[in-house]
Amino acid sequence: MKIDERIILYVDGQMTEDEKASFERELKSSKELAEDFKKYNLVLSDISKVKNVSTENEYFLQMIPKFRGRFELKRQLKIIPKIAFSVTIIAAVLIFFIFNFNKSNKNLTQTSTSTVNQNISVNNYSDLSTLADQFNFSGMSNEEISNSNSILDSLLIEELDLTPQSLNNMTADNNNSDLNNLVQGINEKEADQIYKEILKKKIY
Amino acid sequence: MTESSNDFELVNKFISGDEGAFNKIVLKYQQKIYWHARRMTGNHLDADEIVQEVLMVLYEKLKNFQFKSSLYTWIYRITTTRSINFLRKKNLRQIFSFEDKETKLVKSKEDIVNNIEVKERLEKLEKVLLQIPDRQREVFILRNFDELSYEEIAQITGKSIGGLKANYFHAMKKIMELMKENEN
Structure with missing residues (x-):
């Protein structure tokens, strides 16, 4: 339906006073415009019939309770992500502490094990040669080397049934130099004789 | 008060x-x-x-x-x-x-309007309204059903009064055409 656009403007009150007066004059004189005007008003009347529609009253009575229910549900749903976040954070912190505690515990166990092992090796190995192999002098301080030497000396004294003085005599560098001088002064014949004498003697 | x-x-x-x-x-x-x-x-x-x-x-x-x-x-x-x-x-x-499509139809049958004649009239108008642009429909509804002035509609929509009048004019024109088409 092609409608005279002036009808819309007139009914909607969008015309100036002059336009309005001119339109009303034409409405009286033009049958076609009057017919269009009638049809337009019929459509508006149809529309106005659905302006105030009677409805189920129950729906509007239930509107607030329905909203309250939804609101409560939404509030609960809002809490869930917060709880999940908090649980994740707590779990992460716990894992971090447990991991670090295990690590430090492991270090502590390793340290104490090595100390005990060292003690055991010092206290239990009576075999001098085995004990000597246990010592690693490369990683030791001067003090530790000195302590180790004293332990070795005490074991040597005990095993060889020596006095501290005789041990010093046996192990001192000057004695070794004397022995070297002595060996250098022996001729081949004397050496053969000494060798034969040693073979005859049972040392152990 | x-x-x-x-x-x-x-x-x-x-x-x-x-x-x-x-x-x-x-x-x-x-x-x-x-x-x-x-x-x-x-x-x-x-x-x-x-x-x-x-x-x-x-x-x-x-x-x-x-x-x-x-x-x-x-x-x-x-x-x-x-x-x-x-x-x-x-x-x-x-x-x-x-x-x-069947599910959609079942859903759309739910209504709070019981009077069959009114319901048919309403559905007819709703069908027409859905065929015009959102902004034009909005102005048409506020003007025709809620009976608000252009100043009030401007406050709600944030649009100029001139623009709203133009929207209403185009909405009304289309509605008249669509109503006539539906009658035929």
């Missing part, structure tokens, strides 16, 4: 913790919210969904309402915005929807 001062009092009561005041606001405006959403969307189920969304927004934002506009203007603004957003989302959903 004027309507706006009553609204002011209800909002202040709600801000101070009176939940009953919120219920009174809802009772006062629920029909207007529903029918505005219904005419914008063209069916009861969508309108119901929008009403619940609007109430949620009202409840959450009412505490910050400073009466720079009247409460009903603000409520209409929320309802209009929510309705347009809802329709956009619905259109997107329909593009990617696997829902069959």
